[in-house]
Amino acid sequence: MATPIDDNPVAIVTGITQTFQCKTDAGRPSSRIQWYISDTNITSLATPQDDVCSLNCNGKVISSSVLIYTVNREDEGKIIYCTALNIENQSVGSQNKTVEILYGPDQVIISPSTQTYTVSEATERVGPITCSADCKPDYGPNQVNISPSTQTYTVSEATGRVGPITCSADCKPYCTMTWSGPNLPAGTTSVLNLSNIDRNQAGNYQCIGANIVGSLTSVTILIIVHYGPRKLNISPSTPIYTVTEKNESVGPIICSADCKPDCSVTWSGPHIANGTTSVMNLKHIAQNKAGNYQCSATNSVGSLTLVKVIVIFHYKPFLDHTRPFSPEFISATENNTLHITVTINANPTPTIEWTFKAETDMIPCNFSTILSNTSTNGFSSLSFILIDNVQYSNFGEYIISARNTIGVFYRRFIVMKEANLRQEIFAHTKENTGIFVAGLVTLVVGLLSLTTAIICIVRQRCKNKAPQSCKSDEYTNVQRSNPAFTDAYTTLQSDMETRPHQEQCGNIYDECRGRPGAYACSSSATNESEQKQHQEKGINTYEECGRIFDANSYDNLIK
Known part of the structure; x- marks a missing residue:
């Protein structure tokens, strides 16, 4: 048998049409639903609804009916319920509920009922006069008021505040006033008060007034929060x-x-x-x-x-010219102190090593590692050698090497007695000067080789001809093609310039039937090879003991 479920309101406003619904649980066959208000059958005011098959109903259905009823004040206290019948003479009723009728005043009563009073000023009085009305429960809110009436607030985070904003409504009985909005402080009722406002409190706020008769929402309050960067x-x-x-x-x-x-x-x-x-x-x-x-x-x-x-910029080591450093040539005397210092700038921090080769050591490249002192501050590494009591064996060549993952720096120091220093400086300067001009010399040698070959041809022709002056008209304007050579025979006419090299050279030659000494002619291929080697290594660099030194000892970052 199906059991009806009554899910209807209890409090109803008089004169208002109210909808009631009665619904059974699943049963077989379909149920017939009846409506009653106390003992009066009011099913004629109801509308049966289509049966609904429950989940996996297996023939069982849910029956329902909707009642539309306008209550009167006379229905106060009456019982409204529904019944369901699907087997003859076996019906089930819903839970009985007492209807509470809500109504406003039909009449306002004055007590006493006297409507006119005549009194003398100052000495007489009127009242008390009581005013009353029969209401249940009177009325809900017609308007929710906000005070102050400002609807938009713009404030700064942390320092700004909004409120107090009071929400009120005219209700009987009194309405409950509540605020809604983002991240309201706990305990907020009819008064909205926001202090030390956070950015997450920006947004729309509304106040709701409600009693048992009804509810109403206020206008929207917009709060805009200005804030600076937090992250x-x-x-x-x-x-x-x-x-x-x-x-x-x-x-x-x-x-x-x-x-x-x-x-x-x-x-x-x-x-x-x-x-x-x-x-x-x-x-x-x-x-x-x-x-x-x-x-x-x-x-x-x-x-x-x-x-x-x-x-972070990683770079190879270089000499820091902003810090004191020792010169390349150092004068020292026996039994005194020797101090060689240099500051290296590099990133990552380099590994620094000092090596030494004694002046008396005749074995080439026989350098040995010696003790040194190095301290690092940031990208700057100060390294030095200190010998308190210089001996003859301490004179010689000192090399510092600084190496990191990007490159390597070398610097050489020559330490000798005062008497030998000037001579060594001259020799060393001459060596470096020779290296510097090596490229230029190579070029000059090449030009001289070509010129020598041309001279050999001229001499050979002089040998095969009758004696004549070597300064014939054939050799005028000879300096046009080889301005680096200044001999009177160094320029030939264009037809002579095209002769093959093998015809231009000989081991012995006669010059105008004279017999000067033998002259070896250099080939152009040999000079080109020498010039290429100098170009590959660099005119300002030289290699010694497996180390490539720069004429300026890699003293700056650009190199």
């Missing part, structure tokens, strides 16, 4: 960049922040381009662009600056 965001999020070669780039790196109103975002750092805003691009990075880069965001409420990107 900076970097994209990509890489905090450290390591650059190992000049002219590499870092970026674009974008800095952003959540602000209201929008923030002005800027980057700052070593040698940063003017006008860099939220997007940073570092191009042609060198040592002067290594360091910390900061992003700053600012608006009318506040600002925030954080170190967000670190650029």
Whole structure:
């Protein structure tokens, strides 16, 4: 048998049409539903609904009926219920509920009922006069009032506040007033009071007034919260960049922040381009662009600056000219102190080694490692050798090498007695000067070889001809093709310049039937090879004991 379920309201406003629903649980066959108010059958006012098959009903159905009824004050206290019948003479009723009729005043009563009073000023009185009305429960809110009536507030985060804003309504019985909005303080009722406002409290707020008769919502209060940057965001999020070669780039790196109103975002750092805003691009990075880069965001409420990107520049060691360092040639005397010092700048920190070859040591490249003192501060490494009591065996050649993952630096120091210093300096300077002009010499040798070959041809022709002056008209204007040679025979006419080299040279020659000594002619191929070797190694560099030295000893970063 189906059992009806009554889910109807208890309190009903008089004169208002109310809808009731009666629904059975699943049963077979379908149920017939009847409606009653106390003992009066009012099923004729109801509308049967289509049966609904329950889940996996197996023939069982749910029956329902809808009653539309307008209650009167006379229905106060009556019982309303429904019944369901699906087997003859077996019906089931719903739970009985007492109807409570709500109504407003039909009449306002004055007591006493006297409507006119005549009294003398100052000495007589009127009253008390009682006013009453029969109401149940009277009325709900017709309007919800906000005081003050401002509907939009703009405040700053943390320092701003909104309120108190009072919400009220005319109700009988009294309405319950509640506020709704984002992140309301606990215990908020009819008065909205927001202090030390946070950005998550921005949004729309409303007040609701309600009693048992009805409810009503106030106008919307909009709170706008201005706030400064609380966090900076970097994209990509890489905090450290390591650059190992000049002219590499870092970026674009974008800095952003959540602000209201929008923030002005800027980057700052070593040698940063003017006008860099939220997007940073570092191009042609060198040592002067290594360091910390900061992003700053600012608006009318506040600002925030954080170190967000670190650029590390790795470079090979070089001599720091801003710090004291020893000269290449050092004079020393026996039994005194020898101090050789140098400051190396490098990143990463280099491994520093000192080697020594005694002046008396005749074995080439016989360098041995010696003790030294090195201290590092940042990218600068101070290294020195200190010999308190110089002996003859301490004179010689000292070499410092500084090596890191990027490159290597060498510097040589010649330590000798005072008497020998000037002579050694001259010899060493001459050696370096020779290296410097090696390329030029190679070029001159090549030109001389060509000129010598031409002279050999001329001499051979002189040998085969009758005696004649070597200064014939045939050899005029000879300096046109070889201005580096100044002999009177150094320029030939164009037909002579095209002769093969093998016809131009001989081991012995006669000059105008004379017999000067033998002259060896150099081939152009040999001179080209020598010139190429000098070009490959560099005119200002030389190799010694497996080390390539620069004429300036790699004294700066650019080399």
